[in-house]
Amino acid sequence: MNKIIYRQILAVLCFFVFVLPAQALNLDGNFVQGGLIIGKADQATSVFFQGKSLRVSARGIFIIGFDRDAPLQAVLKLKYANGKLKHHKITITKRTYNTQQINGLPPEKVEPKSANILKRIRKEAAIVKKARQLDAPRTDFNQGFIWPVIGEITGVYGSQRVLNGKPRRPHYGIDISAPTGMPVKSPADGVVTLVHPDMFFSGGTLIIDHGHGLSSCFLHLHKHLVKQGQKVKQGQVVAQVGATGRVTGAHLDWRMNWFDKRIDPALLVPPMPNSKSQIPNPK
Ligand SMILES: [Zn+2]
Known part of the structure; x- marks a missing residue:
């Protein structure tokens, strides 16, 4: 008798484990402003974040990025094949940002006035914005990221900028401080979506797409070594550090975006090796 009950219980358990689809949700990353989350939702047919429909890979992978000043509460909505909806509340930790004063910039780079220059700035901003809108199915972000250049960190994500005494947009x-000509490596696999020799603010500019709206942007480059549309591998040399655009000296400015949301690259890589200046703890 007991044996029969045991078998029945086992059969019921097997039914739940093997027959009913598991609706497990895994969220991995930094739940802080500027953070990136890689999600895996088994069996979900669609995923929405703050009402926005997200690309979900065949394996259920999706990503979410939090902006510099992202609201501290957000909702993730998952839809399943059987029509069921699940809501997950997400809590994001607030960060504090420092203020950075930079002096000695050419005045026309801080307060451009000529109509031609303003037109050029708008045109260049539109090109960059378009490149960042790409929502490609590639999942290169899943392999992790490496530093594109090793050197001293002279500017961090999110800091309030005061340029020549005038408050400007955050950084x-x-x-990363490095001499002109130093090789810049791709932080992950990707596709080159923008190559520009000289933008007004960012100088030589390069954008690499890592999939699902996540992209790396490199600013102030001396030279590009790849072409638009080219596939690149993690660690491949794609450009050379320079001092083009609005700068006081040679360095690499590495930015990451999830569409129009600004992501902190420093949260995605190990601590900078042999650097005196470390990233302040984001929490
Ligand atoms: Zn910078």
């Missing part, structure tokens, strides 16, 4: 990248 969204991480500045």
